[in-house]
Amino acid sequence: xxxxxxxxxxxxxxxxxxxxxxxxxxxxxxxxxxxxxxxxxxxxxxxxxxxxxxxxxxxxxxxxxxxxxxxxxxxxxxxxxxxxxxxxxxxxxxxxxxxxxxxxxxxxxxxxxxxxxxxxxxxxxxxxxxxxxxxxxxxxxxxxxxxxxxxxxxxxxxxxxxxxxxxxxxxxxxxxxxxxxxxxxxxxxxxxxxxxxxxxxxxxxxxxxxxxxxxxxxxxxxxxxxxxxxxxxxxxxxxxxxxxxxxxxxxxxxxxxxxxxxxxxxxxxxxxxxxxxxxxxxxxxxxxxxxxxxxxxxxxxxxxxxxxxxxxxxxxxxxxxxxxxxxxxxxxxxxxxxxxxxxxxxxxxxxxxxxxxxxxxxxxxxxxxxxxxxxxxxxxxxxxxxxxxxxxxxxxxxxxxxxxxxxxxxxxxxxxxxxxx
Numbered sequence: 001x002x003x004x005x006x007x008x009x010x011x012x013x014x015x016x017x018x019x020x021x022x023x024x025x026x027x028x029x030x031x032x033x034x035x036x037x038x039x040x041x042x043x044x045x046x047x048x049x050x051x052x053x054x055x056x057x058x059x060x061x062x063x064x065x066x067x068x069x070x071x072x073x074x075x076x077x078x079x080x081x082x083x084x085x086x087x088x089x090x091x092x093x094x095x096x097x098x099x100x101x102x103x104x105x106x107x108x109x110x111x112x113x114x115x116x117x118x119x120x121x122x123x124x125x126x127x128x129x130x131x132x133x134x135x136x137x138x139x140x141x142x143x144x145x146x147x148x149x150x151x152x153x154x155x156x157x158x159x160x161x162x163x164x165x166x167x168x169x170x171x172x173x174x175x176x177x178x179x180x181x182x183x184x185x186x187x188x189x190x191x192x193x194x195x196x197x198x199x200x201x202x203x204x205x206x207x208x209x210x211x212x213x214x215x216x217x218x219x220x221x222x223x224x225x226x227x228x229x230x231x232x233x234x235x236x237x238x239x240x241x242x243x244x245x246x247x248x249x250x251x252x253x254x255x256x257x258x259x260x261x262x263x264x265x266x267x268x269x270x271x272x273x274x275x276x277x278x279x280x281x282x283x284x285x286x287x288x289x290x291x292x293x294x295x296x297x298x299x300x301x302x303x304x305x306x307x308x309x310x311x312x313x314x315x316x317x318x319x320x321x322x323x324x325x326x327x328x329x330x331x332x333x334x335x336x337x338x339x340x341x342x343x344x345x346x347x348x349x350x351x352x353x354x355x356x357x358x359x360x361x362x363x364x365x366x367x368x369x370x371x372x373x374x375x376x377x378x379x380x381x382x383x384x385x386x387x388x389x390x391x392x393x394x395x396x397x398x399x400x401x402x403x404x405x406x407x408x409x410x411x412x413x414x415x416x417x418x419x420x421x
Contacts, residue, residue: 002036003036003068004036004037004068004069007067007068007069008069010067011028011065011067011069011072014065014074015028015074015106016108018061018063018074018076019106019107019108020108022060022061022076024060024061024076024077024078024079025076025077025079025080025081025084025105025106025107026074026075026076026077026105026106026107027054027073027074027075027076027077027084027088027103027104027105028072028073028074028075028103028104028105028106029047029050029051029054029072029073029075029101029102029103030047030069030070030072030101030102030103030104031043031046031047031070031100031101031102032099032100032101032102032125033070033100033149033418034142034145034146035419036068037068037419038068038069038070038419039066039068039070039071039179039419040070040179040417040418040419041172041176041179041392041416041417041418041419042100042149042150042153042417042418042419043070043071043419044070044071044175044176044178044179044189045097045153045171045172045175045176046097046100046101046153047070047071047072047073047101048071048171048175048204049095049096049097049101050073050091050095050097050101050103051073051075051204052208053091053095054075054077054087054088054091057077057079057084057087058077058078058079059075059076059077060076060077060078061075061076062074062075062076062201063075064189064200064201066189066190066200071189081105081107081112082112082116082117084105085105085112085114085116085117086117086119088103088105089103089114089117089119091103092122096152096155096156096159097152097153097156099125099152100149100152100153124139124140125140125145125148125149126140126144126145126148127139127140146414146418147414149418150413150414150417150418153417154399154400156168157169157172157396157400158400162218163215163216163218164215165400166211166214166215166218166259167211167212167214167215168211169393169396169397169400170207170210170211170214170215170255170259170393171207171208171211172392172393172396173255173389173390173392173393173396174203174206174207174210174211174248174251174255174389175203175204175207176389176392177385177386177388177389177392178200178203178204179326180326180327180330180388181326181327182327182330182367182368182370182371183371183380183385184330184331184334184358184370184371184374184379184381185371185374185375185377185378185379185380185381186380186381186382186384186385187199187200187203188200193374193375193380194345194374194375194377194378194379194380195380197245198242198245198247202242202245202247203247203248205241205242206238206241206242206247206248207248209234209237209238209241210234210237210238210247210248210251210252213230213233213234213237213252214230214231214234214252214255214256214259216230217230217231217256217259217260218259218263220260221259221260221261221263221264221270222260222274224274224275224277224278227256227257227260227274228256230256231252231253231256234252235249235252238252248386250302250341250382250383250386251386251389251390253302253306254302254310254386254387254389254390255386255389255390255393257271257274257275257306257310258271258310258313258390258393258394259393260274261274261309261310262393262394262397262398267309267310267314268308268309268310268311268314268315269309270309271306271309271310272306272307272308272309272311273309274306275303275306275307275309276307278303278306278307279303279304279307281303282303301338301340301383302340302383304338305338310390312336312337313387313390313391313394314394316336317329317332317333317336317337317387317391318391318394318395320332321391321395322395322412326388326416327367329388329391330384330385330388331358331361331367332358333381333384333387333388334354334355334358334381334384335355335356335358335359336355337381337383337384337387338383339351339381339382339383339384340383341380341381341382341383342354342379342380342381342382342383342384345378345379345380346377346378346379350377350379354374354377354379354381357370357373358370395413399413
């Protein structure tokens, strides 16, 4: 039996256990993806959007798994099962990513179908035939299906409503950072890393709130003070939602400036212009980790990087990402990025040792051992994870703004976003 079939059997058993424990209909959100390994940026965003579409309902319990099937949500909801199924069908048919969603509704006794509600079966992505018929007969080529999936995703990001476009781009960047296979102490979709107070679900919920607030700043790309005011509101809402857990404080500041920079022909020069007076922050004391490190060691941290327009991010790190995997890029960042979060948690000695270890990794075994070592030390390179989100924001933005696609680059993005190795 293949690993994927084993995981499907586990999922079936897991679903029954949830239904037995919670006396409410269970909604399972998956994505319609090809292949044995369905883990990818697009798959993750698709199921998260399905989850967000249901959040207004009376949710009683939320669980997730992350396996070869990708991210899956299991949500117990206090609604009559027929009403709930109709809501889920409406999401599948009308959400911008709904055709890529596979939302099932069941109880401990049975799974309700469209046919039970006298609704038409789902139609194929590419023709008017019933979807399961095309799947069974393999009517369409893998290439055509992949093209439909990524074009649907691009259309979702490229919406003509400006604030909605930025909200989706930033949310994709924040959630996309979680798909890295190893966190090296940071939270991933399948691992809490070195953190006891946060997990992937908290990060996903935080990404939704934070992206909604940051996107409101898109008209203020010329005004640093207004950007900072929006950032303060975003930070406040984040802490309210997470009950005091710092999931994205550093990312808020970083992505606000990157968003502002991307709206100009020369992002580095513009961010540097916006941040020309930023080092004056050190004349006060806001009690932050970055402020403490400056007072003790003279380290300017992310403020110093902003003063330089995040030049290294745009001119070295992003080009590196274009030709390397997300895991390789994350290791590059750990070894090269001046990560004050990492320094604060580990002190100068462990910080230096961590960076050297990241630079010396040569194979998968080295990566697994480094991940284990980081957790033992209680380290978490959160600043590098924030930079990874910034890279994803840059990549997605430039992708949707392209009028034409260079063919090798276009194919590279297909493979990167669909998780094809």
